[in-house]
Amino acid sequence: xxxxxxxxxxxxxxxxxxxxxxxxxxxxxxxxxxxxxxxxxxxxxxxxxxxxxxxxxxxxxxxxxxxxxxxxxxxxxxxxxxxxxxxxxxxxxxxxxxxxxxxxxxxxxxxxxxxxxxxxxxxxxxxxxx
Numbered sequence: 376x377x378x379x380x381x382x383x384x385x386x387x388x389x390x391x392x393x394x395x396x397x398x399x400x401x402x403x404x405x406x407x408x409x410x411x412x413x414x415x416x417x418x419x420x421x422x423x424x425x426x427x428x429x430x431x432x433x434x435x436x437x438x439x440x441x442x443x444x445x446x447x448x449x450x451x452x453x454x455x456x457x458x459x460x461x462x463x464x465x466x467x468x469x470x471x472x473x474x475x476x477x478x479x480x481x482x483x484x485x486x487x488x489x490x491x492x493x494x495x496x497x498x499x500x501x502x503x504x505x
Contacts, residue, residue, distance in 0.1 A: 376403060379413040393469040394437045398430050405481035427484045436465040447483045
């Protein structure tokens with residue numbers, strides 16, 4: 376596990392740390408070769424410099440977010456906006472994480488990608504990569 380991410384996880388409460396560690400190890404195991412780092416203050420995984428998945432501590436719990444998740448067509452992922460293609464889920468207990476579901480989402484995150492890497496260059500317009 377990336378040392379920055381390990382440090383981020385260690386700063387969480389005991390229950391949140393368990394959630395973060397399970398998310399990080401599962402993401403690492405499915406997205407082999409993806410770059411991971413703490414980006415904008417929370418752990419994020421990238422494929423070819425494009426953000427794919429990340430998590431952060433928020434008031435409702437640990438938010439797992441997929442940058443292109445709106446196109447996954449998964450009922451348990453919440454799509455909040457319309458401009459971007461992100462979707463997320465909140466966890467408050469490690470027992471809420473369904474590993475089979477998480478792995479399915481992670482596999483979709485490799486196959487369904489919008490180009491966030493170049494969003495500034497395109498003045499906020501997203502283009503589909505995969």
